[in-house]
Amino acid sequence: MRHPVVMGNWKLNGSKEMVTNLLTGLDAALAGVEGVDVAVAPPVMYLDLAQRLISQGNSNIILGAQNVDVNASGAYTGDISPEMLKDFGASHIIIGHSERREYHHESDEFVAQKFAFLKEHGLTPVLCIGESEAQNEAGETVAVCARQLDAVIKTQGVEALNGAIIAYEPIWAIGTGKAATAQQAQEIHAAIRAHIASFSAEVAKNVVIQYGGSVKAGNAAELFAMPDIDGALVGGAALDAEGFAAIAKAAAEAKK
Ligand SMILES: O=C(CO)COP(=O)(O)O
Structure with missing residues (x-):
């Protein structure tokens, strides 16, 4: 049975105060919740603070990050390495988010390189895939997802997906309030x-596939069903x- 994973991608949001309030509140709200892995990906600036707050709390919140670069060290101004993320206890690293693919022109191949680099350093890639509205309307959804996955599978072997997480995030559903229906999402996940x-x-049976795009407390239960x-x-x-x-609890409840 696959263990559910609910992860918060904070994107470009945060301040010391906000991180403190959010993680303190989350620790309290998750008291007694079992049967779901809960992870957060704050901006890297706040990993140190987040790590300290999580270690002071009672719930086992997993720390993650929103990106990694592809060099280990050296003259790469502005880059962040896997070992730096590990140094702050971050284990679940989002790569290939559509916002990075779009605004930073990250290709399937570049994302696959990040995937391999994370695995090499013992970190868990959270590989985002998903189609645009135009691709959706053209009936290309599955082909786009397959192409994005194949960049990893065909260069690293399908076993590279063992222990990794895939996040299916239709771009038209991100931040729009227009989530895929549970039936639509199930069809694509399948x-x-x-x-x-x-x-x-075997790999297919075990790999965790998250849905992302306007998930709220109000639609979580039907998606997780x-x-x-x-x-x-x-x-x-x-x-x-x-x-x-509440979203994490809905996952724990649905997957009992
Ligand atoms: O992009 C997302 C998570 O990575 C989804 O964002 P929203 O939940 O704000 O739609």
């Missing part, structure tokens, strides 16, 4: 899993401790 199964049934939706990558709703904890 197709993604079937694509992976065409390489290895779907057999191939193993958790969520949450943006806006992850900035509220109670609301985010």
